[in-house]
Amino acid sequence: MEPVRRVLVVEDEPALADLARMYLERDGFVVDLARDVATAEAVAARTPPHVVLLDIGLPGGRDGVDLCRAMRARGDWTPVILVTARDDEVDRVIGLELGADDYVTKPYSPRELVARVKAVLRRSAGGPAHRQSPDEPPLQVGRVRLDLGRRLVWVDEKPVELTTTEFDLLAHLMRRPGRVFPRGELLSQVWDYPSDDATRTVDVHVAQVRAKLGDASPIRTVRGVGYAADDRGRTA
Structure with a gap:
């Protein structure tokens, strides 16, 4: 049932x-x-x-x-x-x-x-696309560290509070640092939405994650394509 x-x-x-x-x-x-x-x-x-x-x-x-x-x-x-x-x-x-x-x-x-x-x-x-193993090691890109099992985020040693969706987006990018994810792929893999959804959901959430992480944000904009996480950070 x-x-x-x-x-x-x-x-x-x-x-x-x-x-x-x-x-x-x-x-x-x-x-x-x-x-x-x-x-x-x-x-x-x-x-x-x-x-x-x-x-x-x-x-x-x-x-x-x-x-x-x-x-x-x-x-x-x-x-x-x-x-x-x-x-x-x-x-x-x-x-x-x-x-x-x-x-x-x-x-x-x-x-x-x-x-x-x-x-x-x-x-x-925590559906299949968002579930983490408790034994999965923390992710670190630049000054940002994620504890996937406990769903915690730090900039340097200072904790940062993210919503469920913001955490999932950042974790998805940081799992494959340097890899550029098109917006449609992020919509499909993080939001479970159709990849051709025309909303600005991804852009708005990226803006919010960046605002919370400040100048430590590892999220980089790749014009005309999407987003990546690496130590070069933002290029909007």
Whole structure:
């Protein structure tokens, strides 16, 4: 018997909330709905979700950014997929800085939404592409060191906190230092998304990892191709 997979959909537009619920329930998910932050927090306290679909624009004085910030501040690392009506990089970056795992922009395909939920759950559960052996030795590129078994990151000797997705992206690059990974390959291997997905998911997450690692970041941009990790670092 498959375990229950529970999704909390925080959306104030009833038609969109019902559409998301219908498609998720068709795929076997249990779905809870909330239209504002206060209701979402009450529902999550009663029945903790495995993933949260979180609209940025919400009524009641607190928005999706506030909820994501509050979750991470109390140490709740339940995967969060932000949903925004604005295709604005500022919104995406703010959400990812707060620890969101992914984002989708309205209008979205319900099937794509379900695929994103599944991919985030696979990553958070340590699916085959993201699972590390406890005995796998740490990775070191330049000043950055990763402990794959414990999922810890240091710059020099200072710990750095990365989200699940950020860690998986950095680990994937650092496992093969110097090897250039096209964006499509990273989408497929790290996110479990189709390699022809047209979103800027990879670029936004790379920007966030670089921001957290500062001038020690080993991630190098190869124009027109993708990204690599090596001691030459960034060339944007």
